[in-house]
Amino acid sequence: MAHRSTTPPRCLRELQRLQDHPPRPGIGLQQCPGSKHQSKGLASKQPSNPLGTVLDREALTDSLAFTNDKNIHLICDEIYSATVFSQPDYISIAEIAQESANCRRDMIHIVYSLSKDLGFPGFRVGVVYSYNDTVVNCARKMSSFGLVSTQTQHLIASMLSDDVFVDRFLSESAKRLGTRHGFLSRGLAQVGIGSLKSNAGLYCWMDLRRLLKEATFEAEMELWRVINKRGEAQRRLAHRSIAEPGWFRVCFANMDDETMRGCVGEDT
Structure with a gap:
């Protein structure tokens, strides 16, 4: 997770230990003393790039609880979600949010693209999935600078509709x-x-x-x-x-x- 990378692992064994026992999200804030800027959000990658690991349900739940408690945004990059090839399985933050009755869903945002999962890097088809109407409206306006062509939309729609x-x-x-x-x-x-x-x-x-x-x-x-x-x-x-x-x-x-x-x- 991007927020807790101030002191990276020094050896392969330490990397593996952090993978098996990830630190709590609050550590990232505690390791930023003297900062004049207030944290606006927590960014995570699920699965991780470049580690190629996935966050388990407990880590995702802790992340959501942390951002909810601190009243900050949670942005999850799930661009490699369909590249998981063995256990543990991939879990989307959207699933965790669905199970959490008291979380602020308007502070949760998911970024996704077809470039990795379906091997379409040249088609430049991406998605911003948010529960926040303000974010969605802003993304809709910004999308005019990178519209997906009609031909690409037709191709993608035809392919994805074939279950x-x-x-x-x-x-x-x-x-x-x-x-x-x-x-x-x-x-x-x-x-x-x-x-x-x-x-x-x-x-x-x-x-x-x-x-x-x-x-x-x-x-x-x-x-x-x-x-x-x-x-x-x-x-x-x-x-x-x-x-x-x-x-x-x-x-x-x-x-x-x-x-x-x-x-x-x-x-x-």
């Missing part, structure tokens, strides 16, 4: 993502490269710290240039919350099986 196709597509997609993730993680493990245990997303959170010449971001950038020059499907995340160099997100869903076998086989 049989959608069910088969999502089932097969989850199966292939799980297979590809397992293939990659096993290949990395064979050469001593660790990765965070995950069950969602189109990527893997990979630990390349042992390949750095020194534990600096300059050395990380040097390694990234080597990887990029070879054409591997890895991307450095230049996010402030990642205070330790050597962690990379590797995307495994945007290449064919032969390319993947070549990458892992060559490394192993």
